[in-house]
Amino acid sequence: MPTDFTMPKLAMAMNEGTITEWLVADGDVIEKGQAILTVETEKVAYDLEAPESGAIRILVMAGETVPVDTCIAVIAATADELQAIDPEAGPDPATRAAANEHPLIAPAAEYADRVRASPLARKIAAQRGVDLTAVTGSGPGGRIVKRDVVDAQPGAAAGSVWTAVDTSLTELGRIPVPGTPRAGIARRMMASLQSTAQLSSFWESDISELIRAREVMRERAGAAVSVNAFIIRAMSAAIADVPIANSALADDEIVVYESVNVGIAVALPGKTKWDSALLVPVLRNVQSMAVAEIDAGMKDLVRRAREGLLTADETTGSTITMSSTAGIAPPGTRATPVLNMPNAVIVGPSTPQDKLVPIKGEAAVRTMLPVSMTFDHRVLDGEPAARFSRALHEYLENPALILV
Amino acid sequence: MSDTYDLTIIGAGPGGYVAAVRAAQLGLRVALVEKDAPGGTCLHWGCIPSKHLIHQAESFRTLALMEAAGVGVDRTGFDYAKVQRASRKVVDTLTGGVNSLLRRNDVTYVEGRARLTGRRRVEVEGGPVIDSNNIIIATGSRPMQLSGFMIDERHVLSSDGVLAMTELPDSMLILGAGAIGCEFAFVLNSFGVRVTLVEAMAGILPGEDRDVCAVLERAFTRDGVELVCGMRASGAQRGDDAVSVTLVGEDEERAVTVDRVLVAIGRTPVTDGLGLEEVGVRLDAKGYVETGDFGETDVPGIYAIGDITKSPALAHVASREGQIAVEHIAGRGPEPRRVNADQVPSAVYCEPQVAGFGLREDRALALGIAVKKSVFDYAGAGKTIAIGKSEGLVKLLCDPDTNELLGAQAVGHDATEIIHELLLAKHGELLAEDVASMIHAHPTVSEAVMEAARGVFDRPIHA
Numbered sequence: 083m084p085t086d087f088t089m090p091k092l093a094m095a096m097n098e099g100t101i102t103e104w105l106v107a108d109g110d111v112i113e114k115g116q117a118i119l120t121v122e123t124e125k126v127a128y129d130l131e132a133p134e135s136g137a138i139r140i141l142v143m144a145g146e147t148v149p150v151d152t153c154i155a156v157i158a159a160t161a162d163e164l165q166a167i168d169p170e171a172g173p174d175p176a177t178r179a180a181a182n183e184h185p186l187i188a189p190a191a192e193y194a195d196r197v198r199a200s201p202l203a204r205k206i207a208a209q210r211g212v213d214l215t216a217v218t219g220s221g222p223g224g225r226i227v228k229r230d231v232v233d234a235q236p237g238a239a240a241g242s243v244w245t246a247v248d249t250s251l252t253e254l255g256r257i258p259v260p261g262t263p264r265a266g267i268a269r270r271m272m273a274s275l276q277s278t279a280q281l282s283s284f285w286e287s288d289i290s291e292l293i294r295a296r297e298v299m300r301e302r303a304g305a306a307v308s309v310n311a312f313i314i315r316a317m318s319a320a321i322a323d324v325p326i327a328n329s330a331l332a333d334d335e336i337v338v339y340e341s342v343n344v345g346i347a348v349a350l351p352g353k354t355k356w357d358s359a360l361l362v363p364v365l366r367n368v369q370s371m372a373v374a375e376i377d378a379g380m381k382d383l384v385r386r387a388r389e390g391l392l393t394a395d396e397t398t399g400s401t402i403t404m405s406s407t408a409g410i411a412p413p414g415t416r417a418t419p420v421l422n423m424p425n426a427v428i429v430g431p432s433t434p435q436d437k438l439v440p441i442k443g444e445a446a447v448r449t450m451l452p453v454s455m456t457f458d459h460r461v462l463d464g465e466p467a468a469r470f471s472r473a474l475h476e477y478l479e480n481p482a483l484i485l486v
Numbered sequence: 487m488s489d490t491y492d493l494t495i496i497g498a499g500p501g502g503y504v505a506a507v508r509a510a511q512l513g514l515r516v517a518l519v520e521k522d523a524p525g526g527t528c529l530h531w532g533c534i535p536s537k538h539l540i541h542q543a544e545s546f547r548t549l550a551l552m553e554a555a556g557v558g559v560d561r562t563g564f565d566y567a568k569v570q571r572a573s574r575k576v577v578d579t580l581t582g583g584v585n586s587l588l589r590r591n592d593v594t595y596v597e598g599r600a601r602l603t604g605r606r607r608v609e610v611e612g613g614p615v616i617d618s619n620n621i622i623i624a625t626g627s628r629p630m631q632l633s634g635f636m637i638d639e640r641h642v643l644s645s646d647g648v649l650a651m652t653e654l655p656d657s658m659l660i661l662g663a664g665a666i667g668c669e670f671a672f673v674l675n676s677f678g679v680r681v682t683l684v685e686a687m688a689g690i691l692p693g694e695d696r697d698v699c700a701v702l703e704r705a706f707t708r709d710g711v712e713l714v715c716g717m718r719a720s721g722a723q724r725g726d727d728a729v730s731v732t733l734v735g736e737d738e739e740r741a742v743t744v745d746r747v748l749v750a751i752g753r754t755p756v757t758d759g760l761g762l763e764e765v766g767v768r769l770d771a772k773g774y775v776e777t778g779d780f781g782e783t784d785v786p787g788i789y790a791i792g793d794i795t796k797s798p799a800l801a802h803v804a805s806r807e808g809q810i811a812v813e814h815i816a817g818r819g820p821e822p823r824r825v826n827a828d829q830v831p832s833a834v835y836c837e838p839q840v841a842g843f844g845l846r847e848d849r850a851l852a853l854g855i856a857v858k859k860s861v862f863d864y865a866g867a868g869k870t871i872a873i874g875k876s877e878g879l880v881k882l883l884c885d886p887d888t889n890e891l892l893g894a895q896a897v898g899h900d901a902t903e904i905i906h907e908l909l910l911a912k913h914g915e916l917l918a919e920d921v922a923s924m925i926h927a928h929p930t931v932s933e934a935v936m937e938a939a940r941g942v943f944d945r946p947i948h949a
């Protein structure tokens with residue numbers, strides 16, 4: 083009798099495991115006690131031993147994550163018996179492995195498959211062009227059902243998304259939502275908060291040196307370089323130290339980028355005198371730019387964003403985001419910036435303020451920049467995130483390091 | 487019983503007793519008042535004894551199959567009283583089951599007739615006064631009376647009387663061909679009673695799909711049930727051991743003399759004498775309680791469930807309404823607020839059985855709802871031929887754009903079981919494609935469901 087070899091529960095909290103490597107090949111004859119594969123859980127990697135001797139048929143390929151108790155291989159007493167279990171599989175394990183790998187790629191390529199939605203909801207979404215990743219499910223276990231898709235549709239009754247209007251109150255006016263940029267912003271913000279694991283931290287960086295450097299540059303070149311350009315330069319330098327901050331979780335993989343493309347949040351006037359709009363143009367390949375170059379590129383983007391001249395290319399492809407409220411928010415403001423999906427990190431500097439700070443035992447007036455940062459804990463943990471913010475802090479405080 | 491209960495429920499039918507158990511599970515202090523025995527109409531004079539009789543009737547019919555195989559069958563010792571007694575035994579067994587369920591869950595069971603004497607107070611006749619923060623009324627229904635046909639349970643019977651009957655009459659006229667009328671027509675006809683089934687509407691089972699009813703009508707006619715549709719009974723004359731009934735149609739009048747008459751024209755809610763209106767609960771002209779979300783009446787804290795509300799008078803509806811009300815009282819999530827009418831299965835248990843849910847074809851036509859229709863005959867599923875149950879069909883109505891299931895009906899052997907696959911599909915928002923592409927065991931009646939689903943977007947294989 084061939085025996086099933088299932089994904090074991092290696093720790094109390096373990097629900098699934100990833101097969102990082104098979105140490106034996108499909109069809110191999112193995113010895114009881116021999117290490118046959120490596121399994122990784124959220125916390126640790128384990129080598130698993132063969133529970134008995136025999137010939138092994140591998141059912142789940144390396145790279146796959148499966149729930150505990152899933153059968154991942156079958157062990158038969160002999161190679162012949164193994165053949166008998168699965169006569170259609172053909173004698174050549176290599177072809178089978180190749181064939182098996184195929185379905186591993188297919189579902190990953192289509193993100194929609196990772197969304198939990200009823201078949202009817204999927205069909206209606208496809209017919210009406212609704213992005214299911216941005217829809218919140220209200221069905222059993224949070225599944226997206228028909229009403230969610232119908233409600234999420236631009237043009238759907240506004241009442242289904244926003245609360246009903248109390249008509250007894252005197253109004254200033256009404257701002258249309260469906261079909262306007264506001265609908266997109268609302269969807270993106272909700273999707274971000276509901277589908278990622280956001281953690282924010284705050285600190286102050288002493289930018290007195292940076293301000294001085296900026297003054298020197300202005301005296302020399304006659305042009306003022308924005309503090310934001312320094313911040314972007316510092317982010318780029320910090321990324322060089324901690325590359326994981328410049329990444330995204332796409333399907334089942336974390337993609338760490340070499341290009342540093344900084345999305346810069348730009349506030350724009352809204353449809354009416356009460357509301358606003360928001361665009362995030364992208365300054366590409368910042369990793370190879372000096373501060374002055376960043377400054378020029380950034381100002382050009384912001385200007386064109388305000389004039390409505392951005393191309394589609396210029397608003398996509400960011401790898402990290404900066405959203406500054408400097409000059410608008412009260413000095414010292416801290417916030418919890420909402421991640422700009424799919425970026426794993428957003429840096430949110432605000433309005434600096436002069437403070438008395440002890441320097442070598444003496445009180446000194448220094449310009450302190452409040453910085454808030456949010457990161458996606460699905461992608462990186464507190465330790466690398468802290469190293470990144472520390473590096474960013476150091477570069478902001480010691481601009482000489484980033485002026486080279 | 488001086489201290490206050492979280493919840494008091496009046497009536498221990500499938501609405502009330504299920505609500506009581508659920509409330510106890512959720513940690514509420516709950517009292518359940520019942521004037522008879524727990525289980526209600528459903529257990530004592532409805533679903534359960536009638537299904538037992540149907541089962542016996544089917545067994546009795548299969549004797550003919552044995553005879554065809556050469557077995558000599560002697561029917562002379564047949565004693566209907568034994569059949570009836572067996573049905574009461576089933577009722578007793580299940581009553582014991584409900585009793586112990588209530589005990590195990592620590593429901594305070596109070597015997598007696600209850601009425602409201604305040605918005606938070608229930609008085610039991612000859613018993614305690616119960617103060618309660620919430621009250622659920624679940625007093626169910628009774629047979630509807632027909633003028634000129636006073637029910638005496640001797641000559642003119644209600645369903646209660648038929649279920650209590652220990653002797654079969656030679657002939658029976660059944661007024662009303664709804665689920666109850668059809669089921670008794672099947673039972674009595676199977677045991678050899680000459681049955682006349684009278685329906686005022688154009689066909690039997692008004693409200694069910696016409697194609698579906700046609701299958702049942704054919705079966706009834708073949709088995710010798712006389713169907714009289716489009717006529718109403720205008721009066722009766724009782725003789726010593728016979729009743730003469732006058733039937734009036736559009737341009738026809740006819741007198742039929744039979745041993746017994748069963749009045750099965752519907753049921754009326756039991757909402758009188760309960761003190762409901764006195765505390766502010768609103769009733770409609772027919773006596774049904776007006777309810778809103780969670781079954782709450784106009785008086786906050788007083789709820790109504792089951793046959794006394796305007797939702798379909800079915801045991802499973804009563805039970806679900808009870809659960810919805812209780813979960814709300816216990817502060818559980820806001821959904822669901824009501825039973826979703828599109829997902830309530832109807833079921834008639836004669837052979838062939840009839841079951842369905844959601845949109846029906848005549849309504850789609852009347853309302854101008856575009857549908858894609860697929861009908862598959864039972865005979866196309868080999869199993870039905872093999873077991874001699876090939877009369878029947880499965881009908882699906884789907885949205886033409888999405889193939890969303892809007893309604894489904896089935897008639898035939900085990901129709902009340904196979905409908906649930908389609909109901910699950912509806913409930914889980916699966917599409918016709920999903921049902922069609924699922925492998926169904928061969929040979930099964932359920933293959934007819936798979937083929938009907940296929941017919942929605944492609945052609946069935948066996949048609």
Ligand SMILES: Cc1cc2nc3c(=O)[nH]c(=O)nc-3n(C[C@H](O)[C@H](O)[C@H](O)COP(=O)(O)OP(=O)(O)OC[C@H]3O[C@@H](n4cnc5c(N)ncnc54)[C@H](O)[C@@H]3O)c2cc1C
Binds near residue numbers: 500529533627756804
């Ligand atoms: C012959 C027949 C066959 C049926 N077959 C089916 C079937 O196959 N499937 C199906 O789903 N449904 C069937 N039904 C319908 C089903 O029985 C009812 O829908 C169901 O019983 C309703 O449940 P309920 O809890 O609302 O009321 P009931 O079951 O009627 O229970 C109400 C209870 O309240 C008690 N009560 C009333 N007034 C008071 C008072 N003042 N104080 C204390 N107690 C009181 C009554 O004694 C009763 O026990 C059938 C009905 C009949 C008559």
